[in-house]
Each structure stands twice: as structure tokens, then as C-alpha cells.
Amino acid sequence: MKKLINSPETVLADSLAGVAAAHPDLRVDHANRIIFRATPKAAGKVALLSGGGTGHEPLHGGFVGEGMLDAACAGAIFTSPTPDQMLEATKVVDRGAGVLHIVKNYTGDVMNFEIGAELAAAETGIKVAVVVVNDDVAVEDSSFTAGRRGVGTTVLLEKIAGAAAEEGRDLAAVAAVAQKVNESGRSMGVALTSCTVPSAGKPTFVLPDDEMEIGVGIHGEPGRRRVPLAGAAEVARQLVEPILSDLDFTGAPTIVMLNGLGGTPLIELYVMYAEVRKILDAAGITVARSLVGNYITALDMAGCSVTILKADDDLLRLWDAPVNTSGLRWGI
Amino acid sequence: MKKLINSPETVLADSLAGVAAAHPDLRVDHANRIIFRATPKAAGKVALLSGGGTGHEPLHGGFVGEGMLDAACAGAIFTSPTPDQMLEATKVVDRGAGVLHIVKNYTGDVMNFEIGAELAAAETGIKVAVVVVNDDVAVEDSSFTAGRRGVGTTVLLEKIAGAAAEEGRDLAAVAAVAQKVNESGRSMGVALTSCTVPSAGKPTFVLPDDEMEIGVGIHGEPGRRRVPLAGAAEVARQLVEPILSDLDFTGAPTIVMLNGLGGTPLIELYVMYAEVRKILDAAGITVARSLVGNYITALDMAGCSVTILKADDDLLRLWDAPVNTSGLRWGI
Known part of the structure; x- marks a missing residue:
């Protein structure tokens, strides 16, 4: 294996350190492995949260910023982040108008985002809507997935739904746009x-x-x-x-x-x-x-x-x- | 060899076809293998031209556009473009204030850009200034180079000199900024x-x-x-x-x-x-x-x-x- 890393155990932490050093307009919560905007969007606007296993960069952390995501939770390589990360990130990004969770259709991601949303509802009352991306026509089920996998449409969805949120649409409307992108990609x-x-x-x-x-x-x-x-x-x-x-x-x-x-x-x-x-x-x-x-x-x-x-x-x-x-x- | 190509002979032409299809703000002269802006900069501003062997993308064609280059000449893979390409591109981009040629320090590139500039002077009278990038500290001479090779500083130079040209500095001033970047990188x-x-x-x-x-x-x-x-x-x-x-x-x-x-x-x-x-x-x-x-x-x-x-x-x-x-x- 030839890789520019220090060790397999530290890849995620080390790469997050690089993201924090390279991008002053982002913040990294190293304990919770969350990348979020240094300057939050205006109060009253819907926030967008995504996340998933590391190894798909720039997805998702590279899409945090004006016009796209408000935060991304990073899991270990090819491993879903945990519900606690989603809960914490939901609290960080909510600006009073609710949070859209953008989830690629892999069993672990779907389950952990679901629990994260339940925790958020129970603990905080923050409104959460969910879109599950399942755009890969290759196979109907796969190693880590029931149904179609979520792949490239996720990028387009994060861009388009991000723009809908920036212009002030409400949570149901932003979720509807996201759903439409998923259905059309x-x-x-x-x-x-x-x-x-x-x-x-x-x-x-x-x-x-x-x-x-x-x-x-x-x-x-x-x-x-x-x-x-x-x-x-x-x-x-x-x-x-x-x-x-x-x-x-x-x-x-x-x-x-x-x-x-x-x-x-x-x-x-x-x-x-x-x-x-x-x-x-x-x-x-x-x-x-x-x-x-x-x-x-x-x-x-x-x-x-x-x-x-x-x-x-x-x-x-x-x-x-x-x-x-x-x-x-x-x-x- | 596992590559997403049609054949080794058509890689350059095929990739230029992709560039033309993907970027409506660029134009490709397929015969001369020149990528240039669809909308030229304002008359009276200095133009920037670079080029080199293909295989270093996004350098140089990916840096054609507002704030950077006006055109890039594409050679075959790892092979300098020809003087005729530089001549043609110089004519395409000149807006009456002269053209800065940005050349990475490889023997073929330096020679062909030099002949291209001489042809331009003889045929057109267009003023040409040249900066040769030689920023690689690794070795003093190399397979294709007398002196240090031109590498990463080229990217920063194209950005910074491009901005100097956009704000209306004259050819000597843009060339001086480019030279300063090369000396400082x-x-x-x-x-x-x-x-x-x-x-x-x-x-x-x-x-x-x-x-x-x-x-x-x-x-x-x-x-x-x-x-x-x-x-x-x-x-x-x-x-x-x-x-x-x-x-x-x-x-x-x-x-x-x-x-x-x-x-x-x-x-x-x-x-x-x-x-x-x-x-x-x-x-x-x-x-x-x-x-x-x-x-x-x-x-x-x-x-x-x-x-x-x-x-x-x-x-x-x-x-x-x-x-x-x-x-x-x-x-x-």
C-alpha cells in the first residue's frame, strides 16, 4: 500500500487537521468530527446537514459553505458517522428553521441518521426533514445497501437544495426540492x-x-x-x-x-x-x-x-x- | 495500461473535445490546439498566454478564463506545443497591449516559445514579454531541462499575473509581477x-x-x-x-x-x-x-x-x- 498518510488509524483525524488549516472559512469540531461553517447562515433559514464515511472527498466536507451544506459529519473510512455526531451537528447548524438531513442510501448511514434525528427531536425539538439519495442504477441491492445506492446525484442535490435554503424557502419546500432532485437524477x-x-x-x-x-x-x-x-x-x-x-x-x-x-x-x-x-x-x-x-x-x-x-x-x-x-x- | 481513452493517438484531440463540450465560456481551436476565452478581455489590456505538453491538467487549459490566462496552447502528451501554435494564439489573444508568454523551463518549451515570439514580432508587431518559470529546487538540471524545472509556482504566477493584467497594468508591469512571483516561489x-x-x-x-x-x-x-x-x-x-x-x-x-x-x-x-x-x-x-x-x-x-x-x-x-x-x- 502506497499512501501519503501517517498511519491507517490517524487518517481521518490528520485529514481533518489539514482541512482546518487550509480553510479559514470552515471550522472543525475534532472531537465530534464535524466540519461546519465559520460564519453561520442568517437566522431563520433552513440548514443542511450531510455526512458519511470518509474516503469520498470532496463529498461531504468539501461542500460545506455558502450555497451548499452547513455542516458535514465524517465517519471513519467507508463507515457511517454515529447518531451522536448527527445530533451534535444538528444542534450546531439549526438557525431556527429546521435542518434537512441528506443521507446516501447505505444501511448504516440511514440507520444512524434516523437515530440522530430521533435524538434531536427528543432532546431539542429541532425540526428535521430527511432525504435519502438512491440514484445508482447499477444494482438494486448491494453489499451495504437495501435498494439502490446513493452516489453522484448527492453532489447535485447538495448544491441545489443548498441554494433553495439560502433563498429562504422553508423546511418542507427545501426537502421537496431535494426529493425532486433525487427522483430526477x-x-x-x-x-x-x-x-x-x-x-x-x-x-x-x-x-x-x-x-x-x-x-x-x-x-x-x-x-x-x-x-x-x-x-x-x-x-x-x-x-x-x-x-x-x-x-x-x-x-x-x-x-x-x-x-x-x-x-x-x-x-x-x-x-x-x-x-x-x-x-x-x-x-x-x-x-x-x-x-x-x-x-x-x-x-x-x-x-x-x-x-x-x-x-x-x-x-x-x-x-x-x-x-x-x-x-x-x-x-x- | 488501464486508461479511460479511445487510443493513445487521439487522447489530446478527444480531451479537447471534452473541454469544448463542458465549458461554454471557452473556445477550442481544434486545428491549432488552442483553448481561449469565448469572450475576450477588454481592448487595451495585456493578454496572458501559456502552454506546454498535455498531461498536467488542469494546467494550462483549465486556467483560461477571467482573472488568469487568455489562451493556452496544448502540445502532445509531455511534449511542447509548436512555435506556430504560439504565433496563432498570440494573434488570437492580443488586445493591443501586448502578450505575456508564461513558459515552464523545459528545453523544448523555451525554444518553441522563443521562436513563436520571434514569428509574432516579425509577422505582426505584437509586443511579447516572456517569463520562464524555474522554481523546482529538486535538481539543477534534468532530463528535459537546463537549470531548474518549472512546476507549481506556474499556477500561482498565472493567477497573480492574470489579476495584474485584468486591472490594467501595462506589459512591463505585468511581466515584472510575473518575474517577482517566479523569484519568490x-x-x-x-x-x-x-x-x-x-x-x-x-x-x-x-x-x-x-x-x-x-x-x-x-x-x-x-x-x-x-x-x-x-x-x-x-x-x-x-x-x-x-x-x-x-x-x-x-x-x-x-x-x-x-x-x-x-x-x-x-x-x-x-x-x-x-x-x-x-x-x-x-x-x-x-x-x-x-x-x-x-x-x-x-x-x-x-x-x-x-x-x-x-x-x-x-x-x-x-x-x-x-x-x-x-x-x-x-x-x-
């Missing part, structure tokens, strides 16, 4: 290599030099099938076709994200994006906005994922609203 | 793995599982030494000490970049950044601004580099000025 990924969890010290799975895993999960969960390595055009086809089969994206503006899984350089992501666009153009799908880069990763996995969101005027306007986080900043 | 990198050039199909060098290359170049050029793998704190020490030995950074605000080389996930970069900061704090060096992420890469190489720039009030103000490029966006 679909993703699928491919791995060229496994990732290596530091505490395991070896690759999560073995992928021969001439094969790739179509439909891989962001923790290295098995996908739909192992297939021979192929060129970018064919890989794009194998990712986009299942997405288009799952939802009709015609007749609406779409937002398309070509996301790197951590170990793939940007030049390959642009090659893939070009191929994805050819397929969408041929299918008569209108791409209104694009995002190419590393946004939801799987440690050092080589590979990428495609997310397509069927938007409308309201979602596009929220997408275009100001955002200022370390992981996603907008034009000026 | 130092970098050093480490590789945990080699990169793989697509046309070669195999790693550029062989690095045993228990070793790393300290002082590696961004094309996989040899560094100072091969040493046993070490923890992040020790790696940080081996990168930062040669930088601090080369220039006195005390008594001034610094800008520190912790840059990923393409195959290293963000979480490791934050771990490294925390260790770099501990060393700088202990050395009494003031860090005024931080940048953590992938900015100047070496294809899929795992590793990172540290760049430290000794700034002053003017450089900090230019650093903080608006910027809107796909590779570097600023807060709103």
Missing part, C-alpha cells in the same frame, strides 16, 4: 482498479489487468458485471445506456456530471465527457450544464461515474446560484 | 508511483513497492533520490526542508499550495497539508493563503508537490482578486 460508475482502504492495506477487490467493473459502488461494491477493458466510447455507452433506460431525459434541460473516482486524471475525465455528450446528443437530450472533475470519490480508485439530472427552470436557477465551498465554487 | 515533489504515457503503454520508470522518488519531475524525471516509503510527516519534511533551505520565507506572508500529481486522492493531500503546516509553523513562517488539490499534475502519477510563495501585500491582493476558470475559481 441517475448515476452509474465504472472501476478500472480497486481502491485500497488504509486499515486493510490491500485492494478491496482484485481486477485483472484486462478487465473493468461496470456499475461499481463507491466503496468498491460489485457492480453489474466484469467486462473486458474497452475504449472510452464503449465505456461511455455501457454507463449511459442503463441511465437512459431508467428515466426519460428528453424534453427537459439536463445537468450532466462526469465524476472521477479519485485515481483518474482530469484528462481522461474530459475524454469520457466528450463520449458521453456524443451519446446524449444522438439521443436528443439537451445538456444545459456540465460538471467534470472529482466530486464523489472512492479513495484511490481509478474510474469514473456519470450522473444525469433531469432539471427544469427552477432547478437550473438554483444550480446557477452562488456557491462558495472548497469542493465546488461558482463563476463570479 | 519554490517547489518540490514526490512520487509514490510512476505515470504512464499512453503512447508508451507502460510506466515511465519503475518504483519498487517500498520506495518513493523525492524531487520527481512532472514528466517522471528523476528527482534527488530514491528513499524508503515513509509516513506523511517525514515526506513533508523531505519536501519542505529543501525549499526552506533555498529561500528565507520568514517575515512575509506566504501562499502555500499542496498539489496532487493526478493519482492521489484529496484525503491524502489534506493529510500532507497538515504536516506541511506543522513544519512551517515551527519555522515561524506565516501562511496567509492555502490551496489544496490537483493543479499541476503528471497524468496518473501518485504523489504530491509543495509550493511556497513569499508574497507581499500587492501579491496577496492580486491573489485575492476574482478568478473564474474551470481549474481555479474564487469565493464570491
